[in-house]
Amino acid sequence: MGQGRLGTAMETGARDGLLRRLREVVGEQYAFADPYEIRLYQYDASPETALPDIVVIPGSAPEVADVVRLCAQAGAPITARSGASSLAGGTVPVHGGVVITFPRMDRILEIDVDNLRAVVEPGVVNLALSHALKPYGYYYVPDPSSQGACTIGGNVATNAGGPHTLIYGVTVNHVTGLEVALPSGDLVQVGSQKAAETTGYDLTGLLVGSEGTMAIVTKIWVRIQPLPPVQKTLMAVYPDVESASNAVSAIVRTGILPAAIEMMDKLSIQAIEAASHAGYPLDAGAVLLLEVDAIPELAEELGQRMAQVCRENGATEVRIAKNDAERQALWKGRKGAFSAMGRLSPDFYVMDGVVPRTKLPETLAKIDAISVRTGYKICNVFHAGDGNLHPLVLFDAFKAGQYEAVLTIGDEILKLCADAGGSVTGEHGIGLEKRENIRYIFSDDDLEVMQRVRQVFDPHGLMNPGKLFPTDGLEPSPSVSAPSPARRQPMPAGQGEDLWV
Amino acid sequence: MGVNTRTEPVPGHQISVEVQRRLEVDGVLPAKVMRPTDAEDAARGLRLCDLTPAAVVVWGGGTQMRLGTPPRRYDVALSTERMTQVLEYEPADLTCRLQAGITVAELQRTLGEQGQRLPLDPPHPKRATVGGMIAANTSGLSRSRYGTVRDWVIGVAVAYPSGKVARAGGKVVKNVAGYDLMKLHIGALGTLGVVAEVNLKVQAQPQASATVLGHFEASSPAIEAGVKLSRQYLAPAAAIVLDRNALWACGLTADWSWTLALKLEGYAREVDAARDLAARSIREAGGRVEGQDIPSSFWDAARDWSVPDEPDAVLRAMVPLAAMPVLANAMPREGQAMVQPAAGVAEIRLPPALAGSALRRLRAAVGENSQVIVASAPPDAKTSLDVWGPPPPGFAIMRALKDALDPHGILNPGRFVGGI
Numbered sequence: 001m002g003q004g005r006l007g008t009a010m011e012t013g014a015r016d017g018l019l020r021r022l023r024e025v026v027g028e029q030y031a032f033a034d035p036y037e038i039r040l041y042q043y044d045a046s047p048e049t050a051l052p053d054i055v056v057i058p059g060s061a062p063e064v065a066d067v068v069r070l071c072a073q074a075g076a077p078i079t080a081r082s083g084a085s086s087l088a089g090g091t092v093p094v095h096g097g098v099v100i101t102f103p104r105m106d107r108i109l110e111i112d113v114d115n116l117r118a119v120v121e122p123g124v125v126n127l128a129l130s131h132a133l134k135p136y137g138y139y140y141v142p143d144p145s146s147q148g149a150c151t152i153g154g155n156v157a158t159n160a161g162g163p164h165t166l167i168y169g170v171t172v173n174h175v176t177g178l179e180v181a182l183p184s185g186d187l188v189q190v191g192s193q194k195a196a197e198t199t200g201y202d203l204t205g206l207l208v209g210s211e212g213t214m215a216i217v218t219k220i221w222v223r224i225q226p227l228p229p230v231q232k233t234l235m236a237v238y239p240d241v242e243s244a245s246n247a248v249s250a251i252v253r254t255g256i257l258p259a260a261i262e263m264m265d266k267l268s269i270q271a272i273e274a275a276s277h278a279g280y281p282l283d284a285g286a287v288l289l290l291e292v293d294a295i296p297e298l299a300e301e302l303g304q305r306m307a308q309v310c311r312e313n314g315a316t317e318v319r320i321a322k323n324d325a326e327r328q329a330l331w332k333g334r335k336g337a338f339s340a341m342g343r344l345s346p347d348f349y350v351m352d353g354v355v356p357r358t359k360l361p362e363t364l365a366k367i368d369a370i371s372v373r374t375g376y377k378i379c380n381v382f383h384a385g386d387g388n389l390h391p392l393v394l395f396d397a398f399k400a401g402q403y404e405a406v407l408t409i410g411d412e413i414l415k416l417c418a419d420a421g422g423s424v425t426g427e428h429g430i431g432l433e434k435r436e437n438i439r440y441i442f443s444d445d446d447l448e449v450m451q452r453v454r455q456v457f458d459p460h461g462l463m464n465p466g467k468l469f470p471t472d473g474l475e476p477s478p479s480v481s482a483p484s485p486a487r488r489q490p491m492p493a494g495q496g497e498d499l500w501v
Numbered sequence: 502m503g504v505n506t507r508t509e510p511v512p513g514h515q516i517s518v519e520v521q522r523r524l525e526v527d528g529v530l531p532a533k534v535m536r537p538t539d540a541e542d543a544a545r546g547l548r549l550c551d552l553t554p555a556a557v558v559v560w561g562g563g564t565q566m567r568l569g570t571p572p573r574r575y576d577v578a579l580s581t582e583r584m585t586q587v588l589e590y591e592p593a594d595l596t597c598r599l600q601a602g603i604t605v606a607e608l609q610r611t612l613g614e615q616g617q618r619l620p621l622d623p624p625h626p627k628r629a630t631v632g633g634m635i636a637a638n639t640s641g642l643s644r645s646r647y648g649t650v651r652d653w654v655i656g657v658a659v660a661y662p663s664g665k666v667a668r669a670g671g672k673v674v675k676n677v678a679g680y681d682l683m684k685l686h687i688g689a690l691g692t693l694g695v696v697a698e699v700n701l702k703v704q705a706q707p708q709a710s711a712t713v714l715g716h717f718e719a720s721s722p723a724i725e726a727g728v729k730l731s732r733q734y735l736a737p738a739a740a741i742v743l744d745r746n747a748l749w750a751c752g753l754t755a756d757w758s759w760t761l762a763l764k765l766e767g768y769a770r771e772v773d774a775a776r777d778l779a780a781r782s783i784r785e786a787g788g789r790v791e792g793q794d795i796p797s798s799f800w801d802a803a804r805d806w807s808v809p810d811e812p813d814a815v816l817r818a819m820v821p822l823a824a825m826p827v828l829a830n831a832m833p834r835e836g837q838a839m840v841q842p843a844a845g846v847a848e849i850r851l852p853p854a855l856a857g858s859a860l861r862r863l864r865a866a867v868g869e870n871s872q873v874i875v876a877s878a879p880p881d882a883k884t885s886l887d888v889w890g891p892p893p894p895g896f897a898i899m900r901a902l903k904d905a906l907d908p909h910g911i912l913n914p915g916r917f918v919g920g921i
Contacts, residue, residue, distance in 0.1 A: 114823040159677045173652050190895040194821035194870045196845035200893040200918045201902060205651055205684025209677050226734040249593040255705035298770040354673045356594040386675040423676040430678055441671060442679055449667040450680045456901045
């Protein structure tokens with residue numbers, strides 16, 4: 001790392017030599033190192049920033065392979081970046097080097113309904129795929145909340161989830177094959193692709209969620225499935241998060257498995273109502289949103305059964321959406337939750353802890369206690385069905401010391417999730433943000449095996465270095481500087497509905 | 502360095518000739534046995550084997566021991582028979598943590614008491630262990646609806662030849678921390694480490710279930726009807742197409758050429774609707790819907806069919822759904838056939854002497870993206886069979902992963918793809 005700085009690390013001569021060779025591969029205009037242009041590639045949706053040395057925009061898989069090989073030969077770190085919606089700093093090039101980005105590789109290569117597959121390039125936007133599948137009556141299930149902006153390639157890197165993964169699983173459950181560029185410059189296709197199964201080790205399953213630390217994905221085979229005939233959505237209002245959490249467990253115990261179970265706490269409800277008037281009662285302690293997929297003749301019955309369980313578990317009000325407009329209205333508040341936080345605070349820091357769903361009440365109580373003790377407000381908007389919490393710590397980055405304090409709070413919350421038998425990330429990834437927190441759940445022995453696996457793919461540690469693994473204090477942690485105020489982007493009410501998690 | 506350079510005596514307990522024979526793998530007998538009680542114990546044993554070095558074959562229930570090429574060497578049988586505890590089970594979380602030596606039947610019994618289940622049904626669940634199900638990736642007949650082993654394993658603790666136990670994943674259903682090393686061990690036939698503990702997702706038992714049978718004069722329309730149903734929202738939990746011999750082997754002695762058997766599961770109204778859809782699909786494909794009650798043992802027999810007690814060879818083809826009809830035309834006339842049209846899998850059971858030519862014919866018929874393997878064969882037949890076929894794409898990486906995690910090659914040497 002040059003002069004103890006983050007990002008930009010290459011000697012000028014070496015950089016210019018590599019840039020020249022990269023331009024021979026991708027064309028003059030698609031590789032650049034102009035200080036003004038590369039500034040656009042220093043950040044993602046996390047608070048962290050670091051400048052790359054070079055940015056490359058390849059147009060095909062063979063080009064990606066050539067780019068990776070040239071970078072590896074030059075010893076330049078390689079960071080893949082697609083929609084750059086990572087909340088964990090996954091695409092921030094902390095060691096500088098080359099950022100590879102995929103706006104030119106955004107083609108849906110094949111929709112193969114006969115084999116229940118689609119084949120896409122990594123730059124395809126998640127929602128674009130489901131839109132393309134809709135006329136056939138199919139969809140791609142994982143729906144990370146940034147699905148209007150994030151790409152399938154990024155989803156593969158982080159093993160992205162979303163609210164509707166409760167019943168159908170996350171990205172890895174829907175990816176059947178990958179083509180990847182290895183640091184050697186080889187393009188390799190792995191997985192069963194269009195077949196049910198294949199022989200050998202499940203390299204596809206290993207690569208999904210490896211956060212760009214092993215290889216760069218250039219093509220993806222995904223499973224598609226028929227659209228549900230009907231989605232029944234209901235809202236249940238509770239005096240507090242504990243009774244709402246208990247209702248979630250009660251519903252699960254009945255044998256009904258909703259496609260989505262989302263919860264918002266009191267503070268979130270107030271922010272949401274101020275911003276989008278979704279119709280959540282302002283005096284509610286918690287609101288549950290439940291959605292079940294079904295055939296029409298079953299949807300009503302399931303809706304009524306869930307409503308009954310909700311009432312039996314202390315719901316003060318239950319509202320079942322009677323049509324799609326009402327369903328959209330119920331979801332509107334949830335989808336606008338993050339942007340609504342602007343009503344309460346200029347900045348927020350979003351966490352991604354997971355606890356067993358039966359530990360939700362006590363975990364939420366502990367988070368509340370942290371809020372009371374530290375004086376920082378914490379909103380909870382989360383995937384209650386799978387115990388995936390997204391506490392939002394509200395702060396003001398302009399005020400000295402607040403960002404640092406918030407990071408400490410975040411660390412404490414992740415620790416208590418880990419101690420409850422959970423995880424430090426449910427869907428955002430470890431990235432840069434949680435590379436030290438990973439120790440809360442994995443021992444040195446666990447991490448050592450993971451490192452050995454990584455080295456098989458990336459013997460020289462050039463693939464997205466500085467991510468996923470603890471640094472062992474060998475390099476300065478980037479998590480000590482407050483985000484630049486210039487990055488603050490206030491969101492007018494009613495906008496930013498893609499920015500929900 | 503390989504296991505041929507052994508300098509130390511083989512670690513483990515002495516065993517009688519009788520036990521040796523019981524732990525035989527493809528005609529090769531072990532010298533010693535280890536029966537660890539937990540993950541750490543297993544890791545200590547593996548460390549001793551690694552230092553020796555001594556070749557280890559991991560034993561669960563032994564139901565899939567005929568899968569794979571014969572071991573290059575086999576000194577120690579590491580049995581998981583003493584690792585059978587349910588370590589944690591919280592029904593409201595729909596998760597559990599187990600030692601890998603527990604049988605699938607015992608697990609299902611424990612879950613069943615809470616109205617839950619693991620929706621995987623590997624053959625011979627009373628003998629098959631959860632660890633063996635992972636190692637052999639045996640998901641059963643319902644995979645097109647509920648997915649495979651990889652979709653239900655959320656965490657593992659693995660003992661490695663280094664003597665260390667390393668975990669991956671965790672206890673929660675949604676978790677992306679660290680590498681998903683669970684995937685690496687599923688279907689790896691114990692060549693990378695010994696899976697000692699397993700965390701699983703589970704689900705509620707379905708409210709209702711039903712079976713619909715249709716019979717056909719030819720295999721193709723039966724298979725095509727099954728494939729079509731699998732593309733529907735109300736897809737069956739399991740769909741199998743059996744020839745007459747396989748039907749009889751499953752205890753249904755009707756004189757039908759080809760039978761499409763559909764297992765329907767879900768909420769009661771869903772099952773009603775699925776039954777109508779299934780019956781309509783069978784008729785549209787030219788089949789006859791049979792109203793008769795089937796013996797309750799039918800689905801159990803169908804589940805166990807691919808792991809016969811007889812010394813038959815079993816060939817398994819894995820193809821894209823659209824290639825199922827092509828596959829049907831290449832199936833041998835001899836033996837028995839069971840096709841899973843919704844899953845893209847077909848299995849043929851036949852006398853070992855006929856396996857070689859049938860294997861070649863099937864491999865020639867299936868196209869790109871497809872694999873045909875020998876899922877089971879007696880030891881003497883294996884010498885003349887190419888069990889795994891050509892190494893899969895990415896094999897160089899697989900080889901390197903093996904070398905990274907088992908540098909002395911002590912784990913199940915020679916039994917996996919490409920000689921791993």
